[in-house]
Amino acid sequence: MAVDKTMNVLVVDDYATMRRIIRNLLNQIGFPNIDEASDGSAALKMFGEKKYGMIVSDWNMEPMSGMDLLKGIRGSASENKSVPFIMVTAESKTENIIAAKQAGVNNYIVKPFNAETLKAKITAVLGAL
Amino acid sequence: MSAANQYDRSKVVTIVNSVIAKMADSTDANQEAVIKELRGVLDVIQAFRQDIAGLRPQDLTAKHVPGATDELDAVVTATKQATDTIMSSCEVMEKAAAGKADPLAQTVSDEVTKIYEACSFQDVTGQRIKKVVGVLGEIQSKVEHLLEIVGHNDDTVSQDTRTGDARLLNGPQMPANAMSQEDIDKLLASFD
Structure with a gap:
């Protein structure tokens, strides 16, 4: 089944420029409906209010990190708690990747990244675009 | 007890001086050597303090x-x-x-x-x-x-001692301290 690119996508990053970059790259890939949050707590609130088809989140944010956001979503009572979650972060230690995987991340992109990598990871998570 | 109190320099000096005074009252000839060594310790402490101060x-x-x-x-x-x-x-x-x-x-x-x-x-x-x-x-x-x-409590910051061109070359100014082009133009115009 083809991926519904009209799905709502939530981009979470404390750097406004990075949100803008990811938003533009997602637009180019064909996802027009994108919301933004500047940290995990804002994103968790938005997750509770709207149905998202994918979340693309940074890890290192305050007050709530991307890892805590991921755990909050996976541990929630929401019907959408299994929403595809891609971590996009500069944290590239093995222990980080293992911890993210154990918390339920669907894929992991290390910054800096390119459009091809983003598209490949989204395809791996959602299916052929 | 904080580390600063534990190793307070003036306290060490006081203790050494006290020991020297007590030793000086003694008549034992061997104690003269001990006094000399303790004075050496004092000198080292003073020199250390001066070195620290010199580093600013x-x-x-x-x-x-x-x-x-x-x-x-x-x-x-x-x-x-x-x-x-x-x-x-x-x-x-x-x-x-x-x-x-x-x-x-x-x-x-x-x-x-x-x-x-x-x-x-x-x-x-x-x-x-x-x-x-x-x-x-x-x-x-x-x-x-x-x-x-x-025990270094000198908080005076050293002054800029550079002269000539070296004193004028400081790289980009912080935005809060920098003059705008408009300010520079006004300043230049004030010389006309």
């Missing part, structure tokens, strides 16, 4: 580290502003090329994507600079603690 460590904590932190913050701000400008220009180009079926539009779209990718440097460099600022803060804190331990 307060310049590091009051001037150099805060200055370096401000400069790094300015780097983050300036690169963010430049990145935002680049992104805005790319978005305009992307919109202009959108929906057009000619090869030029596709080239614009492809190249704009590469610029977006390259702009992500700002996030990564920002995080690296944040780490360096954290390390500088840690160094400042540890130096202040060491100064407290050795």
Whole structure:
């Protein structure tokens, strides 16, 4: 089944420029409906209010990190708690990747990244675009 | 008891002086040698204190580290502003090329994507600079603690002793201290 690119996508990053970059790259890939949050707590609130088809989140944010956001979503009572979650972060230690995987991340992109990598990871998570 | 109290320099000096005084009252000839050695310890402590003062460590904590932190913050701000400008220009180009079926539009779209990718440097460099600022803060804190331990309480910061061109060359000014082109033009005009 083809991926519904009209799905709502939530981009979470404390750097406004990075949100803008990811938003533009997602637009180019064909996802027009994108919301933004500047940290995990804002994103968790938005997750509770709207149905998202994918979340693309940074890890290192305050007050709530991307890892805590991921755990909050996976541990929630929401019907959408299994929403595809891609971590996009500069944290590239093995222990980080293992911890993210154990918390339920669907894929992991290390910054800096390119459009091809983003598209490949989204395809791996959602299916052929 | 804090480390500063435990190793208070003046307390050590007092103790050594006290021991010397007691030893001086004694008639034992061997004690003369001990007194001499204790005086040597005092000299070492005094020399250590003078060496510390000569290094002017307060310049590091009051001037150099805060200055370096401000400069790094300015780097983050300036690169963010430049990145935002680049992104805005790319978005305009992307919109202009959108929906057009000619090869030029596709080239614009492809190249704009590469610029977006390259702009992500700002996030990564920002995080690296944040780490360096954290390390500088840690160094400042540890130096202040060491100064407290050795009883160095001179907080006067050294003056700029450079002369001539060297005194005038300070690199980019911090935004809060910098003159605008308009201010410079007014200043120059005031000489006419």
